[in-house]
Every structure is written in C-alpha cells, then in structure tokens.
Amino acid sequence: MSQDIFVVVEHLRGQVADISYVMLAGARQLSQNSGGNVTAVLLGHNAQGLAGNLAADRVLYMDHPALAEFTSDAYLLALESLIKEQAPRAVLFGHTSIGMDVAGGLSVRGNLPLVTSCRTFGNDGKFVSQICGGKIMAEGELPSPTALVTMVPGGYKSEQGQSANAPALAMATAPALDGLRMSVKQYIEPEAGDVDISKEPILVAVGRGIQNKDNIELADELAAALGGQICASRPVVDQGWLATSRLVGKSGKRVKPKVYLALGISGAPEHVEGISDSDMIIAVNTDPNAPIFNVAKFGTTVDLLDLAPQLTEKVKQAKGG
C-alpha cells in the first residue's frame, strides 16, 4: 500500500465544486504527515479539462460514458476498483450529495473504515470532525489501512487547493460499468423566485427559533423597514413557511450581504457554509451556546419575538428622523 492521499474531485455539469479545492488543501496537510503524494481522482466523460487548476501532484482521470453524470452506482464500481489497485493511505470525499452517497457503500464493499464530517487534520495526522450541529468536535487517529473520509467546508480555504500550474494527468482504466441500477433522467433548475438573496445587501434571516408561520411577519416587517429581504435556514423552508428561493446554506444559496441579521438560527455548519462571506453577522438566539455566536460579530440572547417588533419601530424612527 502507498502513503498517498486521494481526493475524489466533485463536479457537476462542467463545474468543479468548491469542496474539491478544500479537500485538496486538507490532503496536502495530511500528505505531509503520511509522507505520500496528493492524487486528485477525476471521474467523468470528456471531463479532463476540469483538471487544470487542481493543486495535486497528479490527477488520475477515468473516462467512461457511464460517468458522465454522477450516480452512486457507477462511482462505487469505479472507485472500488481504483482503491483496490492503488491502496492509498486515505481517500477524501465531500460531505455532500455526491460524497456521502458513495463513501458509505465503499466502506462496506471494500471493508474500509469511514470517518465523516471531518473539518481539519491535525499536524499529527489525526482527523478532527465537527458533529452535533457544530457543538462538538471529535478527534482520533486516522484508521488503517485506507481511511475513507468525508469533509465539511470551513477548515481550509479553497484557494489553498487551487494551482496556477496544471498537474500531471494520468489515465486510469475504467472497470466494466455494467448492471447499473440507476440513471439521471433530467436536471431541474431551482425556481428563480422574486428576489435573488445572493445579491441583497441587507438580509434578515429566520431559523427554527421563529417557532411558527405567523411569526414570519415580524421578520418580514423588520426586513421591509431596513429596506432588505427575508431569508431562512432549512427547517423554515421545509415547513413551507418561506419559498426555497429564500433558503441560505449548503442546500440553498451562498449570500454575501453587508448585514446578516440571524434571528433564531442555531448556526449549524450547513447554514454557516452559506453565510461566511457576509461582512457583518448579528445573531439573536436565546441559547448562549448556539454556534451562530462563533461566527457573528455581535450577539444577544434576548427572545427574537420581543426584539423584532422593537427593532422594527426603532428602525422606522431612525429612518423617519
């Protein structure tokens, strides 16, 4: 077996996902401990052009028509064969809709240990995972012989995983990708919605702490007074209280407003991922231990239901006077 660190590059419809670069940065640190190289594994069909700026010692590219669109079935077969042949020290996946679909199956199929939600690696090569909505960190030795790891963003900057020089490209032979049990029928674009929250300078965001649909109005009035827009974390959208076009975070939009006023949002990593480019985050949450306070500049533990109406009034006064 080798001491190399493999990164399974995530890409969708001709674009490399940001998490791929984050993983390459993590892999670089891990390789310094293991003493191996960093290999970017690119699976696709006519997709070698995506290898250009990957900060890896080499890119292993596997081309097959069945890899044109992501399916866990085809990826499992391709990666199972590659890992068996190359026996790397670790294989990194995104903790995403792609990586999570594959890593579990590979763990069982190849009898390989799996660690998920890893945020960083220590200089000693330990994994450091972020669990319980960002409230708990768990660390330990990277299991042997080949550890499968899914990574969350936040620990490394994606620029660290990009390179101006194209890495060496080697072809990997695709195994027979027969008997696939799934196929992508079509992609459906998200509904555009009436506003594009990713372009708004002032956002009032609501989370689970808003409690019920009627209270949304409180946040809406505040947003209106501020001349901003309302947006939400996943639980609020899943309840059907706001449209999907207002969703911020991993499964929604990444926003970069001047002011992000987070009302009743706990700050789970999936949400924080979408707001880290905000200039100023002000958080309102009754739980003093809510992880949102670790990314906010200012915070208060007063109840948002008390605060929002008062703040709306004061904003109106300030604007009127």
Next chain:
Amino acid sequence: MKIAVPIKFVPDLVEELAIDASGASLDTSWLRLIINEFDDHAVEQAILLKERSGGQATVMAVEAEGVDDFLFTAAAKGADQLIKLTGDSAGANNHALARVYAALLKELQPDLVLTGVQAHNDLDGSIGPLLAEYLGVPFVGYVAGINASGEKVIARKEYPGGLVAETEVKFPAVLGIQAAEQPPRYVAYSKIRQVMGTTKIEERPLPELDSSGGATVSRMYQPEAAEHAAMIEGGADEAADKIIGILKELGAL
C-alpha cells in the same frame, strides 16, 4: 408497495451537551434524546407514498427513551407495523446499527427503505448508504420528493443551490431523505392514545453489535471559537438600541 423506515434517536441539541469522564464521548447521564429530524421526514414521506399508491409501511427503531411514543405516533399517522429492537445499544455506531437493521430488512423484504439522509451525530457515515450496501441494493441520498410506479422510483436528488437531479432507481432501493414533500404532520394526542390501544409494538432482541468500520475517537470537546460574538447585555430594548447603533455605523441606516 412495502416501505420500511429504520430510525435513530439523537441528542437534543437544545439541551447543553457535556463530555464524560473518558473525555472521548458525550455524557449520556442527562442526555435528552429526540428523533433525528431527517428520520421524521422519512416517516412522513413513507406515509405520503402509502396514501398515494397503497401498500404497507413499517417503522423500526432501537430501544431508547421516547421511542415507544414516536412509534405510536407513526402508527397514528398511518404506519402499519412497528418494530422495536430491545437491549443495550450504548456505543453502537452507524455501521453497527446498519448491520442490525439489514438483518431485519432481509427478513421483511421491502421494496423501498427510507432513512433520514443524515443525523447530526453521525461519525462513520449515515445509516442509509451503509444499509444499502449490506442489503446489496442501490442508494440515492439527499432526496426531497419521490414518484413511485411499478418496479421503480423517480427520486428528486438535491444538489447545492437547489439544483435537482431526477434519478430513476429500480426496486428494491434505499433512499436518504432530506425532506418529505410536506412537513411531518401533526397528530392529536387523542388519536395516538387510541392507536396505543389497538396497535402493538413488536419487540425483537437486539443482536450482538458489531461496530467495525468506524473510527475510534480519542478526544471529544466543545469547540473554542477563534472569535466569539461581542454579546449585547440587557433586554430587548437595549439590544434594539445597540443594533441600531451598529447599523448606523455601517451606513445601513
């Protein structure tokens, strides 16, 4: 169509979490457990599918405080069969739970298994993909919306930014549910009480647990933020004044 939903209880994050004396796991003595919210959505999705296309829905859980109530509630919503695995599951990771559920599901032979796409305390993968592989069936995760017909389903698989890939999967299959097509429904307590009188929870002994396939945690801790928010003291009135000041300074007012 036969649908099965294996669920998992997780620590309630609203409560304060503490690390135990070993320094490597959560202190469970005061821990309040609740349903993994994605599993709650998986149950709702199963009921919706059953209502649309007919069939049978089975909900299964490992013994924990509050599990009986959750199972009876699922029955009140429309689940037909409730199974509880009894015994000590302390220290079981998802590989162990997936092995246990796989053994049970091989016996039940469902067409479709729905699980929550993840749980916040997963550290060795989520249960769905592990389970699929132990059963030797395909897995699609991050699903929000299912159309089932004949021998296959079309699953709406979500990607970042709200992009959806409609993915066709043959039965039998395991799907990881991100969100049901509608929020988990509310059922009146009177209806749950009624179900308690007529529905039985089938109990099975928990087989020996095999947690191999995960990693060993040597240290667990609460993260110390590099920077913590400056906390505004006082009540709503003071907080509102302070926020107004911040907004003015930023030129947002």
